[in-house]
Amino acid sequence: MNVQGEIRTVAPETEAELAEYVADCHGAGRKLRISGGSTRLRRSAAANTHLTTQKMDGIALYEPGELTLIARAGTPLEEIERQLAAEGQALAFEPMDHRVLLGSSGMPTIGGMVAANVSGPRRVQVGACRDYVLGVRFVDGRGRILKNGGRVMKNVTGMDLGKLLCGSYGTLGVLTEVALKTLPVAECQRTLVFENVSPRQAVEIFSAALATPFEVSGAAFHSGTAWVRIEGLSRQVDYRQERLVELLRDKSIEAIGDNESRILWRDLRDLRHFANSPGAIWRILVKSTDAPQVIEALGPLGGAASLDWGGGLLWYAGNSDAAAVRKAAAPGVATLVRPAAATSGPVFPAESKGVAELSAVLRRTFDPGGIMNPGLMEG
Amino acid sequence: MSTIAMPAPDAAIIARKPEIVAALAAALPSETVIFDPDETRAYECDALTAYRCTPLAVVLPRTTEEVAMAMRICHQMGVPVIPRGAGTSLAGGALPTADGVVIGTMRLREILEIDTANRFIRLQTGVTNLAVSAELEPEGFFYAPDPSSQLACTIAGNIAMNSGGAHCLKYGVTTNNLLGLRMVMSDGQIVDLGGPYLGASGLDILGLICGSEGQLGIVTEATLRILPRPEGARPMLIGFDDAETAGECVARIIRSGVLPVAIEYMDDVCLRAVESFAKAGYPDCAAVLIVEVEGSEAEIADQIERIRLIASELNPVEFRSSRNADESLAIWKGRKSAFGAMGRLGDYLCLDGTVPVSKLPYTLKRIGELSKEHGLEVANVFHAGDGNMHPLILFNANQPGDLERAEAFGSDILRLCVDVGGCLTGEHGVGIEKRDLMTKQYAPDDMAIQMEIKGALDPKWLLNPAKVFPLEVSKPYREAATK
Known part of the structure; x- marks a missing residue:
């Protein structure tokens, strides 16, 4: 694996400059490691030049009354979140800050967030980053500047490439500008806390709570505690809390209010509970009710597990080898987020033959020379 | 006659009809293959009825394997395929060609799995949109996308067109509610994407397939995200004496943090037509908004009060909130009968360009001016919360030249939508209807990458080959593929 600094870094300031550079690389067969803020550590091992969008920054348009934001790819996420907060809005899908878990430096960018579809706890209620992408501008593997979608909420004009x-992960194109839907921050939030519960009990609580019309916007678990978040207008939250407590009355429940709740979910989002644990970190997507059996299967391997998205997202911190983790994770699929010395093998889970062929043919279409983050999503 | 051209059918394929039908009939159950012209004529058009063409044959499979078999045979014999759901497309998405075989999903009717603990339903895609929610009602759940054709339209068609509906302001469109699918590729290969969990580990191919208008494959099974039914819902009606203030009210509601499930807009032309037809008791003013909120009784009351305060700052000519189920029906009555009421005035062309919400007043003003220039009346009734316009252009189909004038007016409106930062179509799809306007929204390279994707997944260009991309733009790709 290359370490930043060992290879040449190119940081174009404009889309045109970036496109010209990629076209050159395509002609010369020069392989690129593409990044935004470099807060996620994985790199394409085959690349020999580092291309970053960091110097292409700035918010091009923000219309709070339309819930629309357009920003250049290198715009720091912090700046965007600050501007949205000033208008009482936010990126509803709660993107995590990888620096906490990975101990990386750098500044998360809006382009990097979209390229990795970074979506936090609220994903269970409001959808992922991909559901908020209204339009993209990007440069493909031949150096063509392309756009797709736009800035409006509903758009089915042509294929949805956003x-x-x-x-x-930058393997189909370098994002240069993204248009996103924003949402108002809920007036009030509260979290119900369930202590001394097993993973199975936690998922039962989540399934019951998520089957109510009370718009549960967070459902996470670790170390024997389950959390259920409700948000909305202040009266709404009071009412929803009352109804949920009634529904789950056989459980012991505590409630925590606005400020404490916000800090709790920020920490859950960033996996602060695994920040200091040694070894690898795995992200496992699974059908919610299968999560408890996956945790049981992971048990003999040691380490620790936590849940998000009502059980649909399982985080595992442990030192076992990759094949053993993947076997235990089945029927869920495991992606390696933070490697450790003992883990080897592919980072992304294997795909079926049909899907692998479709992926390969799409990669060749966008990047015929195979120069964009080569191998990053394969191994 | 109409102005949208289709390529000349391939006479060599038409001449091979007996051979093609024989191959399909040999491989599939006999009731699955329809080839008598009296019967295939039933499939000559979709809801864009100005364009018709009887297909070579129609196949109505009952299983994914039968779809795959039909696709494999068409692929081997080089025959174009027109995927069809229920044929409710307003954009000509299911318009056949004389040298093409229609493969319909309407007999794929099985519900395969309902799982409320994991909040999904898995089904065959010939199930109608409304039937999905009906199936879920006993469980207290529903499926959110609700296109106005929901009684008839199928999930296959919803996925192909990425359908929306009145409630997508809050719940999103099809692509936001689709978890997985089973698809038959043009060569008959069967592929599964996604499943009953959130998110993809590899490329989001699911997101590419949804809304690809039958260009990349036929979806035979789907896993859909389902939601718990809200405790209640109640609309309110707000009337304004000018369009601009109504537009401002929409923006202020959206910004306030109250998230209604729907904000619908009706202009004066539409209001008058609806009043004389449905007697819904709407005020006689320039614009009416119907805003619906959801929740418990107390939550609804709270949200209505907040919206009333926002609206009152803008001096509405009327503010009426529903107090019970009957009043709710009365408020929705006019909106729901709008298309029927407009139909009484004559034929109409319904467009669905989307514009940024802040550009609604200007767009409405310009549409009014264009109406005068083209000498045709237009009514506006649309999903205002997301800027999804629905101008209805009135014309007389029996008067020679009127359809062409209506189409020309429609094209001007869609160009206007793009000029103010919007798009050609928010939920109906491109089909053939907006095909030739694609160059207005997309530069040549932006279309090239889409056609390259089509060519990569459907190398012979057999699936819906004359749709979505302007014919002259797709010609080199189509010709290279069939060589």
Whole structure:
């Protein structure tokens, strides 16, 4: 693995400059490691030049009355969150800050967030980053400047490439500008706390709470405690708390209010509970009610597990080898987020033959020379 | 005649009809394959009825494997395929060609799994949109996307067009509620994407397929996200004496943090037509907003009060909130009968361009001016919360030249939508209707990448080949693919 600093870094200031550079690389077969703020540590091992969008920053448009934001890819997420907060708005999908877990430096960017489809606890209620992408501008592997979508809420004009680019980790194109839907921050939030529960009991609580119309916007668990978040207008939150407590009355429940709740969910979002644990960190996507059996299967491997998204997202911190983790995770699929010395093998889970072929053919279409973060999503 | 051209059908394929039908009939149950022109004529158009063409044959499979078999045969024989759900597309998305085989999903009707603990339903895609929510009602759940054709339209068509509806302001459109699917590729290969969990580990191919208008494959099974039913819902009606203030009210509501499930807009032309038709008791003014909120009784009352305060700052000519189920029906009655009421005035063309919410007043003003220039009346009734316009252009189909004038007016409106920062279509899709306007929204390279994707997944360009992209733009790709 290359370490930043060992290879040449190129930081274009404009989209045109970036496109010209990529076109050159395509011609020369020069392989690129593409990054935003470099807060996620994984790098394409095959790349010999580092291309960053960091110097392409700035908010191009923010219309709070339309819930619309357009920003250049290198714009720091902090700046965007600050501007949104000034208008009482936010990115509803709660993107995590990887620096806490990975101990990385650098500044998360809006482009990096979209490229990795970074979505936090509220994803269970409001959807992922990809659901908030209204439009993208990007440079493909031949150096063409392309756009897709736009800035409006509803748009079915042509194929939806914004979704495809979101979560493609720079392997299909370098994002240069993204248009996102913003949402107002809820007036009030509260969290119900369930202590001394097993993973199975936690998922039962989540399934019951998420089957109510009370718009539960967070459902997470670790170390024997389950948390259920409710948000809304202040009267709404009082009412929802009362109804949920009634529904789950056989459990012992405490409630924590606004400020404490906000800090709790920020820490859960950033996996602060695993920040100091040694070893690898795995992200496992699973059907919620299968999560308890996956935790049981992971038990003999040691380490620790936590849940988010009502059980649909399982985080595992442990030192076992990759094959053993993947076997225990089944039927869930495991992605390695923080490698450790003992873990080897592919980072992303294996795909079915059909999906792998589709992915390969799409990569060739966007990047015929195979120069964009080569191998990053494969191994 | 109409102005949208289709490529000349391939006479060599039409000449091979007996051979093609024989191959399909040999491989599939006999009731699955329809080839008598009297019967295939039933599939000659979708809801864009000005354009018709009887297909070569129609296949109505009952299983994914039968769809795959039909696709494999068409692929081997080089025959174009027109995927079809219920045929409710307003954009001509399911318009057949004389040299093409329609593969319909309407007999794929099974509900495969309902799982409320994990909040999903898995089904075959010929199930109608409304049937999904009906199926879920006993469980206290519903499926959120609700296009106005929901009684008839299928989930396959909803996925192909990424359908929306009145409630997507809060719940999103199809792509936001789709967790997984099973799809048959143009060569007959079956692929599963996603599943009953949140998110993808690899590329979000699911997101690419949804809304690809039958260009990349036929979706035969889907896993859909389902939601608990709200405790209650109640609309309010707010009337304004000018369009601009109504537009301002929409923006202020959205900004306030109250998130209504729907904000619908009706202009004066529409209001008058609706009043004489449905007698809904709407005020006679320039614009009416219907805003619906959800929750418990107390939550609803709280939200209505907040919206009343926002509206009152803008001096509405009327503010009426529903107090019971009957009053709710009365408020919705006019909106729901709008299309029927407009139909009484004559034929109409319904467009669905989207504009930024702040550009609504200007767009409405310009549409009024264009109406005078083209000498055709237009009514506006639309989903205001997300800027999704629905101008209805009135014309007389029996008067020669009137359809062409209406189409020209429609094209001007869609160009206007793009010029103010919006798009050609917010929920109906491009189909053939807006195909030739794609160059207005997308630069050549922006379309090229989409056609390259089509070519990568459907190398022979057999799936819906003359849709979405302007014919002259797609011609080199189509010709290279069939060589």
